[in-house]
Amino acid sequence: MHAEILLENGWVYTGNDAGPVQANLAIAEGRIIAIGKPYDVNGTVTADTRRVDLQGQLVVPGFQDAHIHPIFAGIELLQCDLTEATSAEEAVASVARYAADNPDEPWILGAGWSMDFFPGGTPTRRLLDAVVPDRPVYLVNRDHHGAWANTAAFEAAGISAETPDPEGGRLEREEDGTPAGTLHEGAMDLFNAVKPAVPxxxxxxxxxxxxxxxxxxxxxxxxxxxxxxxxxxxxxxxxxxxxxxxxxxxxxxxxxxxxxxxxxxxxxxxxxxxxxxxxxxxxxxxxxxxxxxxxxxxxxxxxxxxxxxxxxxxxxxxxxxxxxxxxxxxxxxxxxxxxxxxxxxxxxxxxxxxxxxxxxxxxxxxxxxxxxxxxxxxxxxxxxxxxxxxxxxxxxxxxxxxxxxxxxxxxxxxxxxxxxxxxxxxxxxxxxxxxxxxxxxxxxxxxxxxxxxxxxxxxxxxxxxxxxxxxxxxxxxxxxxxxxxxxxxxxxxxxxxxxNHLEAETGTLEPGKLADLAVLDSNVFRLPAEELYRAVVTQTWIGGECVYDRATARHTVPASVMP
CATH class of the missing domain: 3.20.20.140 (Metal-dependent hydrolases)
Incomplete structure (x- = not known):
């Protein structure tokens, strides 16, 4: 079989070896057909082969995230996103800006605040009331095991000092029992009946x-x-x-x-x-x-x-x-x-x-x-x-x-x-x-x-x-x-x-498997341990298709959904 694509002049970590080897990698019909030194792989190359010069970069099997929440994360990216805030003040200011920019939204929904911004990890409703007094605000924290709401949200949900903590959850309370603004675990479900549905x-x-x-x-x-x-x-x-x-x-x-x-x-x-x-x-x-x-x-x-x-x-x-x-x-x-x-x-x-x-x-x-x-x-x-x-x-x-x-x-x-x-x-x-x-x-x-x-x-x-x-x-x-x-x-x-029961087709780089891989700008096996985080993904391939290229910022996702 002739190579449609040849990744050359780089390092390859197959997952089956102790570390990377200098090798070329040939791909055809979405699968790896050969890995090795140029003289081992060149027999698959023709004039029509697309040659990709790695310039010493490292090819590794594609990363597979075994515990992630992409749809929920994407929804939050498109709502009131607090993940970039670095303090309580920034989080509150972000809510105020989002509310001003979205005057027709009946609820301000979002996520991403950090517990360590607030004393005891529990922000109050009054912080939100000061910037959005007239609409319910409901914001999930970064670990998604708690939420922060304003007074209007508690009123919309009918939650008061008389509302008991639900099984499997807890409300932070003021001295008289009034909800203070933070809710934990199952208490978040108390808002399900009144929050707008995700379309x-x-x-x-x-x-x-x-x-x-x-x-x-x-x-x-x-x-x-x-x-x-x-x-x-x-x-x-x-x-x-x-x-x-x-x-x-x-x-x-x-x-x-x-x-x-x-x-x-x-x-x-x-x-x-x-x-x-x-x-x-x-x-x-x-x-x-x-x-x-x-x-x-x-x-x-x-x-x-x-x-x-x-x-x-x-x-x-x-x-x-x-x-x-x-x-x-x-x-x-x-x-x-x-x-x-x-x-x-x-x-x-x-x-x-x-x-x-x-x-x-x-x-x-x-x-x-x-x-x-x-x-x-x-x-x-x-x-x-x-x-x-x-x-x-x-x-x-x-x-x-x-x-x-x-x-x-x-x-x-x-x-x-x-x-x-x-x-x-x-x-x-x-x-x-x-x-x-x-x-x-x-x-x-x-x-x-x-x-x-x-x-x-x-x-x-x-x-x-x-x-x-x-x-x-x-x-x-x-x-x-x-x-x-x-x-x-x-x-x-x-x-x-x-x-994920995908090991027969992915997870390592070897002939016959799908060409799912990532290209890193550095050979991480040669980096000092304290510098590992500096490595950057430059390309991502799935089934022999380059679905991300950092050099050109080329994506297969429609530009209309860019966050």
Whole structure:
């Protein structure tokens, strides 16, 4: 077979070798047909071959994000986006500007504020009332486990001092019980009946806006970790994906992870499996599938809702009676996970606290005991704290560790809202990626964007250094929790390909596989560890098509959706 495209004069990291080799890579009909020295590959080259001079750059397998929220992120990019704010004052000013620029919007909706901007991580309604007194404002925080609302929003939702905290959630309150402005976890659902629905067109445009950004970061496949069954007039994200795939607008390979509604019980499984089948009947599995189910076991540590074995401490370092929130009773979780597993679907857990991790592993053990071994490839995401006695269970149960490596460093939210309220010594057990890898756990990697940047190179930098890019803080935890470059790069490529059942076609670079790859301006294996974050994606290829080229800013996404 003759090469249609030849990437030459560069380095290639196949994923099967210890490091990169100087090699050329030949592509035809969307697949890699040869990798090697010029004399090994030149036999495939003809006068019609398009030759791409890499000029010493590095080719790696395309990054695959195993935990991400692209449609929600894209919608937020097109609403009141607070992700660029660096202080409380900037966040409030951004809301004021957005409201002034959008006088006809009945609600001001958006996301992206950081908890560490505000005392205790809890902004007040009065800050918003000062700039938007006449319309409801509802803004989700950066980790998406809490929200900030103004007085008009609380009034629209009928929430007052007499409104009790819902199960699985909490309202911050003023001294007389009046909602103070911040709500956590399940309390966010109190606004569902009155907030405007997300229309289909906005969701579709959001997907395309997100895809454009993610292609520029070398991402060729992802698992969307929150694809809900729609309620009311909200757009169906599964329909958005299917329509984009049919129209040729969807370039990446997508696993749609369907949301398990913790209030809906077992009856939802029938609809989830029917939706999976509808996708399977219409699309190549390697392009789009819906064979995963997201089960959220707990909350997050910074608002004290992550489920922990130890109680949280108060502001004086004293023990409280709070161990976080388990969204399911352990026996109930076992029942649901066993049923999902029996249906042949993958379970994707949100398990952040160590008690949530124990519950998830116990549920997988119960499923295995009931259903026997299978190839469903379950995984636990986040893993902020894991008990030492649970580490070995990942390999025993064939449960993958889905790591969000960017978070494994000292930063404001970690140091002011999390570590001071956990047991002494908790830092050493924070994000124990090295320990999990040493115990034989399979690592896969994701970003949780828009909670934090989707940039794989930034996350890779933190996994290797345990410090934030460009920061001089001490590493988070002991040296043993660091990953080496190959470990985290493989997790972001072949690891995530495996979790998405794509490893036969993607994840490594070898003849016969799809030409899904990223080109980096630097050979990261030769960079000092503290400089890894400086590497930049210059090209992204999917199925032999260059879908992003930094030199020309060429995208296949319509310019009308540029954020």
């Amino acid at each position: 289909y067109d906005l969701a579709y445009q959001g997907l395309l806006a997100s895809q454009q950004l993610l292609l520029s970061q070398g991402i060729t496949a992802w698992q969307d970790a929150w694809v809900p069954i729609p309620e009311g007039d909200h757009a169906d994200h599964l329909d958005v994906y299917m329509d984009a795939a049919k129209a040729g607008d969807l370039k990446v390979r997508v696993t749609a992870c369907q949301w398990w509604d913790r209030t809906a019980g077992m009856s939802q499984l029938d609809l989830i499996t029917k939706r999976r089948q509808r996708v399977a009947e219409n699309f190549d599995h390697h392009r789009l599938n819906a064979n995963a189910v997201k089960v959220m076991v707990d909350g997050v540590a910074e608002n004290y809702t992550a489920a922990m074995h130890h109680v949280y401490l108060d502001h004086h370092g004293h023990h409280t009676d709070n161990r976080g929130i388990e969204f399911f009773e352990p026996d109930e979780l076992k029942e649901y996970v066993t049923a999902i597993d029996a249906s042949g679907m993958q379970v994707h857990f949100h398990a952040l606290g160590d008690r949530a991790v124990t519950d998830a592993l116990d549920a997988l053990e119960a499923a295995r005991d009931s259903n026997g071994a299978n190839d469903n490839r379950h995984h636990l995401a986040h893993l902020q704290v894991v008990r030492s006695e649970d580490v070995a269970r990942f390999a025993e149960l064939k449960a993958a560790a889905n790591v969000q490596a960017l978070w494994a460093c000292h930063e404001e939210q970690m140091d002011t809202l999390t570590l001071p309220f956990l047991e002494p010594g908790a830092e050493d057990r924070h994000y124990p990626f090295g320990e999990l890898a040493s115990a034989g756990a399979r690592l896969v990697a994701g970003s949780d964007w828009p909670v934090s940047t989707a940039d794989p190179l930034a996350a890779i930098h933190v996994a290797v250094n345990r410090t934030a890019p460009g920061e001089d803080q001490p590493p988070l935890g002991p040296e043993s929790q660091k990953l080496n470059l190959k470990q985290i790069l493989d997790a972001y490529t072949q690891g995530s390909a495996w979790i």
